[in-house]
Amino acid sequence: MSTSVDFDDNSRMTDTTPRRRDATATRRAILTSAREAFAEMGYDGAGVREIAARAGVTAMLVNRYFGSKENLFAEAVAEGMARTAVVLPKILSSGATGEEIAKTLLGITGASDTPMEGFQILLRSASSRRAAEISRELIERHQQKAIATALGGDLAAQRAALMLSLIAGVQLMRQMIALPALADSKSKSVVRTLAPLFQMLIDGNA
């Protein structure tokens, strides 16, 4: 590298400098963009071009950094699920009541941008076989085990799985399908109906 240092020193010759040249920042921007796009439009709906455009780069870089769309999706789901993962086990481990869980759930499934991004990606991407596999792995590792531990008692795994089912179902019907009875009606009356279900899953049945 002695004599041919002519692209940093004397930048007169090759002065292009197309962008900011920060690999980690670019990678991070793509991943964030992908997380949002997948949550909004699902695995099939979100195109690499669009994800790249949101991140301010070209489609080529997506494949350069992540190899393929599938790999990008796996990382996006992992990050989304990691974010979501902190919410539920936390409120459970501190001995929350069914009503508190119901309130929390309804509070974070109303707006469009939510802490439930992991589940949203999952729901919007359930069509893809590969996406389902990736999701199962992540749910099992991050969500179910943490919830089952927090719940404790008999049949903790099943109760945790059913709690996840109920949460996913509510998010689906309320946020994505927008079933009026859940989306439009007063949160309070929904909480009243939903709370005892969570309470029963917390307590376990004799």
Place this chain on the structure above:
Amino acid sequence: MSTSVDFDDNSRMTDTTPRRRDATATRRAILTSAREAFAEMGYDGAGVREIAARAGVTAMLVNRYFGSKENLFAEAVAEGMARTAVVLPKILSSGATGEEIAKTLLGITGASDTPMEGFQILLRSASSRRAAEISRELIERHQQKAIATALGGDLAAQRAALMLSLIAGVQLMRQMIALPALADSKSKSVVRTLAPLFQMLIDGNA
């Protein structure tokens, strides 16, 4: 029968006879094929070519009979939901217990071809905005009202909506995500945990 066969009689002029020439049967075959394909692979995953091939026709006829893929999907969801619709309200209206519902649900979400095709299409197609709209309309009209009527009592609409949420969530986690705690473990222990939830939605809470 007897003398008809005008494509056999004067077959000298137009002798092609490419297929059987039964418009309603062809249309019906396409619709059936579409219902299965959408349930299996979702709106984006199922291509018109593949749907047509399963029905034994070419892709062109799909658009001839249904105008577009979106219209075809709408009809397929409608039929799938109508089939699913008869299951739940029926067992509810006859005063079923939570345990009976739980047993029924687990019985029809294990196999691959199920009476829950309507929900399956919905879950696999939740990525599509248009699919969600179509589904909401159909769920509201066919499922929720029937269930709410069968349930009766206070907050019947919310209770029905939550029952649908729970059903959809269980189907999602058990059949599509294949969460081991729900998919692999003995049905009996899952029923034991699930039954009181349904019972509570049936009774309504004081």
Place this chain on the structure above:
DNA sequence: GTCTATAGAAAGATAGAC
């Protein structure tokens, strides 16, 4: 009524300049 053939758009991924 059904076919073959193809138009036209959009997808994911790659090559090579700078």
Place this chain on the structure above:
DNA sequence: GTCTATCTTTCTATAGAC
């Protein structure tokens, strides 16, 4: 490290023969 330009495939939808 990032770009432009392009390859290849796949999709929905249409045109026209029979």
